[in-house]
Amino acid sequence: MNLMELLEIPASLFPEREILRFQGRGVTYGELQERVAKTAGALRTLGVQTGDRLAILQTNTPAVVELLYAAASLGVVFVPLNFRASREELSSMLARVEPTVVLVGDRYRSTAAELRASTLGAPVFITLDSTTGPGIAGGPQRAEMPSLGILVDQAEPAARADIDDNSLAAVLFTSGTTAGPKGVMLAHAGLTSFVLESAELCDGADRGAVLVAAPLHHVAGLTAVLAATFAGRRIVLMEQFEAEGWLRLVATEGITHVFLVPTMLKRVLDHPTFAETDLSGLQVLSYGAAPMPLAVIRRAIAALPRSVHLISAFGQTETASTVAVLGPEDHRLEGTPDDVQRHLRRLASIGRPIPDVELRILDDDGTSLPPGKVGEIAIRADRLMRGYYQQDEATQETLRDGWLRTRDLAWVDEDGYIYLAGRKGDLIIHGGENIAPAEVETVLESHPAVEEAGVFGIPDEEWGERVAAVVVPRPGAEIHPDALIDFCRQRLAGFKRPEVVFVADPSSDGLPRNTLGKLLRGELRARYAT
Amino acid sequence: MPTLLGKRFECEVCGTEVLCTKPGGGTVHCCGKEMRLKEPKPLPSAD
Numbered sequence: 270m271n272l273m274e275l276l277e278i279p280a281s282l283f284p285e286r287e288i289l290r291f292q293g294r295g296v297t298y299g300e301l302q303e304r305v306a307k308t309a310g311a312l313r314t315l316g317v318q319t320g321d322r323l324a325i326l327q328t329n330t331p332a333v334v335e336l337l338y339a340a341a342s343l344g345v346v347f348v349p350l351n352f353r354a355s356r357e358e359l360s361s362m363l364a365r366v367e368p369t370v371v372l373v374g375d376r377y378r379s380t381a382a383e384l385r386a387s388t389l390g391a392p393v394f395i396t397l398d399s400t401t402g403p404g405i406a407g408g409p410q411r412a413e414m415p416s417l418g419i420l421v422d423q424a425e426p427a428a429r430a431d432i433d434d435n436s437l438a439a440v441l442f443t444s445g446t447t448a449g450p451k452g453v454m455l456a457h458a459g460l461t462s463f464v465l466e467s468a469e470l471c472d473g474a475d476r477g478a479v480l481v482a483a484p485l486h487h488v489a490g491l492t493a494v495l496a497a498t499f500a501g502r503r504i505v506l507m508e509q510f511e512a513e514g515w516l517r518l519v520a521t522e523g524i525t526h527v528f529l530v531p532t533m534l535k536r537v538l539d540h541p542t543f544a545e546t547d548l549s550g551l552q553v554l555s556y557g558a559a560p561m562p563l564a565v566i567r568r569a570i571a572a573l574p575r576s577v578h579l580i581s582a583f584g585q586t587e588t589a590s591t592v593a594v595l596g597p598e599d600h601r602l603e604g605t606p607d608d609v610q611r612h613l614r615r616l617a618s619i620g621r622p623i624p625d626v627e628l629r630i631l632d633d634d635g636t637s638l639p640p641g642k643v644g645e646i647a648i649r650a651d652r653l654m655r656g657y658y659q660q661d662e663a664t665q666e667t668l669r670d671g672w673l674r675t676r677d678l679a680w681v682d683e684d685g686y687i688y689l690a691g692r693k694g695d696l697i698i699h700g701g702e703n704i705a706p707a708e709v710e711t712v713l714e715s716h717p718a719v720e721e722a723g724v725f726g727i728p729d730e731e732w733g734e735r736v737a738a739v740v741v742p743r744p745g746a747e748i749h750p751d752a753l754i755d756f757c758r759q760r761l762a763g764f765k766r767p768e769v770v771f772v773a774d775p776s777s778d779g780l781p782r783n784t785l786g787k788l789l790r791g792e793l794r795a796r797y798a799t
Numbered sequence: 800m801p802t803l804l805g806k807r808f809e810c811e812v813c814g815t816e817v818l819c820t821k822p823g824g825g826t827v828h829c830c831g832k833e834m835r836l837k838e839p840k841p842l843p844s845a846d
Binding site: 278281282465466467468469470471472473623624625 | 803804805806807818820839840
């Protein structure tokens, strides 16, 4: 099945139904389909051929959704770039995928000018926002940069190309925490299989509205749009997340479903307008993409209306989104004291695997481990990536015998709940003992004076590595490193307790994290270990 | 089972899947057998 059919089928059934909304303006299925066909026509006039790559550098706007489906329709690979990436990173991504055309939002025109000057293979750069094409003022090359809007208005609709379901639909660059970004290849068959397994075709019933604040270059944003298009759930696009606007949209646009990464959820809870915002229409708040601090999710449980179902969704770009879920029932801190304790414990887990995936915990030899043992999460599913774009070595390391090695370390309890224990490369080896930094961080963050903690290894002649921690104090709190080490000694095996504790300046921006909130331990190590 | 809009049916013999885009009173068959209704498992995170 082609991704385009996720739009074509419901559009043929309910052409008048509103499906996409942006800045107060809505479009129906019929209008979206027509616009997509004309966008495909415009891309054809630019010489884009089936199998080519189409790169996009833009925030969440309807044009990006139109390009997603237009690319699918032509059998062209959709490559949305992270608009927060540095110019060097963007340049290396473009060099890797060699797009025929790069489409850029107005705000990225100066970046585009620099990229154009440095990109080999000379792709065509097209602006997405402007209705006129004034060229790039001040750019190293002053050639015209045409506007897609004008080309689309003048274009004839293009018919859908007949392509194999196993063709590539998208390359998404992952937000690496260690190495540079890798291009994850996702096929039409994998993405449509994920949608069909998790959503039901639009049947005319009210399916509510989803607020898509995750960027469309992230697998969570992309799959949210695909599934909602198929299911007939109105998509409200948010150009870029900020807490106040997000709260306003939820209250005024009849939003029923949202997805947030932990840093976004914390900003929503911290915002002064949170308490006065009507969130009674919200049915499902799912979160993921980075580990959720216990303190934040506990605050969310206490502060959100009881009718909101909280769901932890764990997945990777490489698995085309979610593979394990911690459901609403595990977010209810109610019942007997034992129930409350059990649910509190489970809040630290990522839940259990969902039905269309197989999940195993493997040791270094690839042998399945029993409950309680820390190993690497491996996943098998129809929707796994086809590999990393032009990185065969990385692909072979990651996809082995049909199983995707995630590099996420975890253990499983007797009830099948999975607990993350850090990233494989982050493991600290102290005198031959493996220590998962995430486990030590969880203990540190349970201390009342600690806002957040980052744990890493520092080289040691005697032990190989010693455990070091950086902690950020809560506002107004004071941290005494020795007392904190004692606190850990009571709660962790002796070899796991930090031997060195650095206290970060509480007025700083907190620990270094990537755009999705994942802790950059390499940066911590570079900053503190020398 | 009558075909219903938006429902998926799967052939237990050959694995063919059918998506109903116009409902009716009939049933769908493949490989000489009535096709099995395939229910999606909603993932709130995804939709």
